[in-house]
C-alpha cells in the first residue's frame with residue numbers, strides 16, 4: 001500500500017489552502033500541445049481544472065490507488081476524462097515526447113535521494129520534445145520552521161498527526177495517529193540546479209510564487225519552469 005493511501009481521506013482538508021497554483025499550471029497547459037503530463041496527480045486537484053479549462057488531454061501518474069480513485073471519481077463528476085495511470089513517477093515513459101510535464105504541490109519532495117531525483121529528471125528530459133517544459137514547485141527549506149514543527153502534534157480536519165524533523169536525512173515525517181506516514185526530503189536551490197544540469201534541461205524562469213514574482217532571498221517557494229533546449 002502506498003504511504004499516501006492513508007492520507008487520501010484527509011487530502012482535501014490538507015490541501016485546502018493550496019489554490020493559487022491552479023491558474024499558474026492552467027496557463028502553462030494552455031500554451032502547450034496535448035497531452036499534458038502531471039506527475040503525482042493525486043486527487044486531480046490540478047489535472048481536472050486543466051482538462052476542463054483547456055480541453056486538453058491530461059495524463060496523470062500516481063503511485064497511490066486511493067488518490068487515483070479520488071481523481072477518477074472527481075473527473076467523472078466534473079464531466080472530464082483523465083488518462084490516469086498507476087505507477088511510480090521515477091519510471092515515467094510516454095509513447096511520444098510531450099510539450100509539458102508538471103509536478104505541482106511539492107510532490108517531488110517525496111523522492112528520498114539524489115539518485116531518485118536524478119532518475120526522475122532524466123526520465124522527464126527523455127519524455128519532453130525539444131522546447132518542451134517541465135514545471136514544478138517546492139518549499140524552500142527553512143530550518144527554523146522545521147525545528148518549530150519537530151515533535152509537534154497537529155490536526156488535519158479532526159485527524160491528529162505528529163511531525164518529526166530528521167536533520168541528518170533532510171527529512172520531515174508526518175505520521176497520522178491512525179498509522180500512515182509520509183515523508184518529505186528538502187532540496188536546496190543548488191540541488192535543483194544540479195538536477196537540471198545533469199538532465200540537460202535549462203531554467204526558463206524561477207519564480208518566488210505563482211503570481212510570477214521573481215525568486216529572491218525572501219522567497220519561501222521555488223516555482224520552477226525548465227525547458228529542454230531546442231538543439
Ligand SMILES: C[S@@+](CC[C@H](N)C(=O)[O-])C[C@H]1O[C@@H](n2cnc3c(N)ncnc32)[C@H](O)[C@@H]1O
Pocket residue numbers: 002004015039040041042043044045046061062063064067087088089090103104105106107110111
Ligand atoms: C501532495 S500530493 C500532490 C497531488 C496533486 N498533484 C495536487 O497537486 O494536489 C502528492 C502525491 O504524490 C504521490 N506520489 C508520491 N510519491 C510518488 C511516486 N514516487 N510516484 C508517483 N506518485 C507519487 C502521492 O501518492 C500523492 O498523491
